[in-house]
Amino acid sequence: MAPTASPTKRTLSTADVRRETVxxxxxxxxxxxxxxxxxxxEIAKAAGISQAYLFRLFPTKSDLIxxxxxxxxxRIKEAxxxxxxxxxxxxxxxxxxxxxxxxxxxxxxSMLMTQIHQHAAAASxxxxxxxxxxxxxxxxxxxERETEMTPEEIHQFFATGMLLNVMAAIGATDEHGPWAAxxxxx
Amino acid sequence: MAPTASPTKRTLSTADVRRETVxxxxxxxxxxxxxxxxxxxEIAKAAGISQAYLFRLFPTKSDLIxxxxxxxxxRIKEAxxxxxxxxxxxxxxxxxxxxxxxxxxxxxxSMLMTQIHQHAAAASxxxxxxxxxxxxxxxxxxxERETEMTPEEIHQFFATGMLLNVMAAIGATDEHGPWAAxxxxx
DNA sequence: CCATGGAGTGAGTGAGTGCTCACTCTTGCA
DNA sequence: TGCAAGAGTGAGCACTCACTCACTCCATGG
Numbered sequence: 001m002a003p004t005a006s007p008t009k010r011t012l013s014t015a016d017v018r019r020e021t022v023x024x025x026x027x028x029x030x031x032x033x034x035x036x037x038x039x040x041x042e043i044a045k046a047a048g049i050s051q052a053y054l055f056r057l058f059p060t061k062s063d064l065i066x067x068x069x070x071x072x073x074x075r076i077k078e079a080x081x082x083x084x085x086x087x088x089x090x091x092x093x094x095x096x097x098x099x100x101x102x103x104x105x106x107x108x109x110s111m112l113m114t115q116i117h118q119h120a121a122a123a124s125x126x127x128x129x130x131x132x133x134x135x136x137x138x139x140x141x142x143x144e145r146e147t148e149m150t151p152e153e154i155h156q157f158f159a160t161g162m163l164l165n166v167m168a169a170i171g172a173t174d175e176h177g178p179w180a181a182x183x184x185x186x
Numbered sequence: 187m188a189p190t191a192s193p194t195k196r197t198l199s200t201a202d203v204r205r206e207t208v209x210x211x212x213x214x215x216x217x218x219x220x221x222x223x224x225x226x227x228e229i230a231k232a233a234g235i236s237q238a239y240l241f242r243l244f245p246t247k248s249d250l251i252x253x254x255x256x257x258x259x260x261r262i263k264e265a266x267x268x269x270x271x272x273x274x275x276x277x278x279x280x281x282x283x284x285x286x287x288x289x290x291x292x293x294x295x296s297m298l299m300t301q302i303h304q305h306a307a308a309a310s311x312x313x314x315x316x317x318x319x320x321x322x323x324x325x326x327x328x329x330e331r332e333t334e335m336t337p338e339e340i341h342q343f344f345a346t347g348m349l350l351n352v353m354a355a356i357g358a359t360d361e362h363g364p365w366a367a368x369x370x371x372x
Numbered sequence: 373c374c375a376t377g378g379a380g381t382g383a384g385t386g387a388g389t390g391c392t393c394a395c396t397c398t399t400g401c402a
Numbered sequence: 403t404g405c406a407a408g409a410g411t412g413a414g415c416a417c418t419c420a421c422t423c424a425c426t427c428c429a430t431g432g
Contacts, residue, residue: 012408012409012410013409014408014409015408015409018409018410049409049410049411050410050411050412051411052410052411052412052413053409053410053411056409056410
């Protein structure tokens with residue numbers, strides 16, 4: 001999308017706003033084809049800017065990838081915090097609320113796939129591995145703080161999450177058989 | 187490695203043997219840097235053949251990737267079958283034996299990362315997604331047949347496996363804190 | 373002993389792909 | 403009103419990568 005329809009005049013936006021857009025479209029683009037599988041040209045086009053300017057906003061592709069990952073992780077954390085707070089305010093069980101929050105999160109395919117790609121990228125990008133670990137640590141602390149789960153329950157909470165991630169990533173639905181139906185329960 | 191040390195004479199091997207070698211080195215190469223991140227030249231060099239010949243053995247890179255994935259899945263299945271059979275023969279619990287078998291499997295980093303990359307690749311390669319689903323179905327049937335686990339137990343078995351995969355992929359060790367220690371228990 | 377088919381390769385090729393540079397246009401403000 | 407600072411880009415450089423082609427060498431059976 002061009003900034004404006006008029007060819008003689010264009011309205012500029014700030015770099016921060018552009019960065020925001022790039023992160024948004026970048027996340028869904030990367031989700032589809034992976035970090036290495038998605039060229040920067042594609043993201044630039046989807047964001048409505050030139051590739052040259054994309055590289056002004058994010059000096060390297062790696063920077064962009066990291067930013068997308070961090071944003072995605074941040075979003076998930078926010079969703080959990082919100083769910084817990086809401087449950088607590090309503091006098092409900094925060095544990096169940098967070099489980100349900102994850103179920104809703106899974107609806108967002110680009111968020112989901114960013115998680116998967118993040119784990120895959122960790123092997124060859126040490127910074128990604130570090131970010132992932134930091135995020136797991138934060139999330140763990142959050143769950144520990146907001147719920148009364150035992151370590152075993154927390155383990156199962158995370159384990160179930162990872163399994164649901166994978167089931168969604170490989171496109172397993174209940175129609176694929178009882179195995180899928182069983183493994184996909186929350 | 188050249189077929190022979192002598193420069194004037196070389197001994198040929200069969201295409202099948204070469205293919206075997208390629209799958210072997212391909213798996214560990216892909217494991218490190220991912221399917222898209224690993225060029226075919228690198229695999230050819232590691233296998234001791236020319237890139238041109240690699241493409242005679244596997245007509246496309248995609249074929250090679252699929253073959254590597256299938257081989258890795260097959261190996262894991264074999265390990266489970268063997269563990270279950272062994273436990274059954276020794277009058278032990280096949281359920282625990284299979285859990286332990288997975289623990290040992292995790293030692294093999296290239297096997298592990300192939301799993302992770304497989305899930306990530308599923309998004310953009312429908313054949314990979316299909317192979318993954320078929321493999322999950324087989325593995326599920328295997329576990330159902332060889333153990334007396336309830337569906338809930340099977341669910342937890344797979345979920346724990348996925349979590350351990352991820353923990354290993356992001357390089358989380360007990361030194362990273364109690365969260366890692368808790369999440370890494372089998 | 374030679375012909376046939378398979379093993380194996382050097383040297384490309386075209387289509388990307390990350391990233392740069394020199395440059396133009398817009399906007400806020402002194 | 404002029405101008406510095408920032409938004410934004412066209413064109414292209416240097417390099418990579420999957421894949422090809424024409425070719426040579428080796429082994430085997432008739």
